[in-house]
Amino acid sequence: MSEANKSINDFDFKLICEYFSSMERQGPGSPEVTVKALSFIDNLTDESKIADIGCGTGGQTMALANHTTGHITGIDLFDDFIDIFNANSRKLNLQDRVKGVVGSMDNLAFQNEELDLIWSEGAIYNIGFERGINEWRELLKTGGFIAVSEASWFTEKRPVEIDIFWKDAYPEIDIISNKVGQMQKAGYIPVATFVLPENCWTENFYAPQVSAQDKFLKKHAGNKTAAELVENQRHEAELYYKYKEYYGYVFYIGKKV
Ligand code: SAH
Numbered sequence: 001m002s003e004a005n006k007s008i009n010d011f012d013f014k015l016i017c018e019y020f021s022s023m024e025r026q027g028p029g030s031p032e033v034t035v036k037a038l039s040f041i042d043n044l045t046d047e048s049k050i051a052d053i054g055c056g057t058g059g060q061t062m063a064l065a066n067h068t069t070g071h072i073t074g075i076d077l078f079d080d081f082i083d084i085f086n087a088n089s090r091k092l093n094l095q096d097r098v099k100g101v102v103g104s105m106d107n108l109a110f111q112n113e114e115l116d117l118i119w120s121e122g123a124i125y126n127i128g129f130e131r132g133i134n135e136w137r138e139l140l141k142t143g144g145f146i147a148v149s150e151a152s153w154f155t156e157k158r159p160v161e162i163d164i165f166w167k168d169a170y171p172e173i174d175i176i177s178n179k180v181g182q183m184q185k186a187g188y189i190p191v192a193t194f195v196l197p198e199n200c201w202t203e204n205f206y207a208p209q210v211s212a213q214d215k216f217l218k219k220h221a222g223n224k225t226a227a228e229l230v231e232n233q234r235h236e237a238e239l240y241y242k243y244k245e246y247y248g249y250v251f252y253i254g255k256k257v
Pocket residue numbers: 001002024025026027028029053054055056057058059060075076077078081103104105106120121122123126
């Protein structure tokens with residue numbers, strides 16, 4: 001569920017959830033990338049409290065759980081995603097320490113300084129990167145970590161077509177150094193940043209959609225919303241293939257000082 005389609009918010013949520021819930025991921029990423037981001041984070045124990053905000057069906061949460069021993073709460077606005085998340089957690093026998101709850105990232109039910117780690121892949125754009133890193137910081141213990149992936153420009157200049165598309169979809173998209181500056185300003189040590197490899201988009205995000213799209217369209221034949229949703233996703237994928245040297249997802253890892 002990429003932010004590259006702001007108009008997605010206008011669509012019928014049930015349909016969107018149905019479209020994306022058949023996929024393991026709702027945004028670009030991979031288990032390897034999750035583990036790599038985790039490699040920059042230390043001090044985690046069995047007692048650690050971790051939140052995965054905008055967790056979707058939990059693709060990355062389960063990868064995170066396999067490489068940590070603490071308690072993880074996944075939070076997502078959509079209950080259908082959370083139902084799948086909790087079914088996945090049970091399937092992997094992780095239900096005692098990995099739980100999904102319905103909630104909104106702008107009103108999280110944690111105490112101040114309760115969390116050791118805040119995780120969020122491809123989701124912070126929903127409230128905006130700068131607002132998210134500032135508000136969520138309150139919930140972190142001093143010395144705790146934040147790790148978020150976020151759409152970013154790779155170059156200072158880019159073709160007009162992709163510039164217009166993104167500025168409409170997510171005006172906060174920016175170059176990496178500016179995002180790092182925002183982290184510093186918010187009160188984090190910028191511990192690491194790295195660019196997600198292309199396969200996170202191509203193999204793991206767009207390819208599964210191609211096979212799901214025909215099925216989805218057949219099931220919802222004649223439904224304008226469904227047709228528009230697929231059309232938007234196809235357009236977004238085409239733009240990615242055309243302009244992937246100019247933008248992508250970047251992981252930003254910070255430590256609260
Ligand atoms: N982290 C997952 C999902 C990314 S898609 C992955 O990488 O696969 C973005 C997710 O943010 C969706 O699951 C969407 O339901 C969720 N979301 C959107 N607005 C939200 C909000 N206000 N609070 C919590 N989750 C939200």
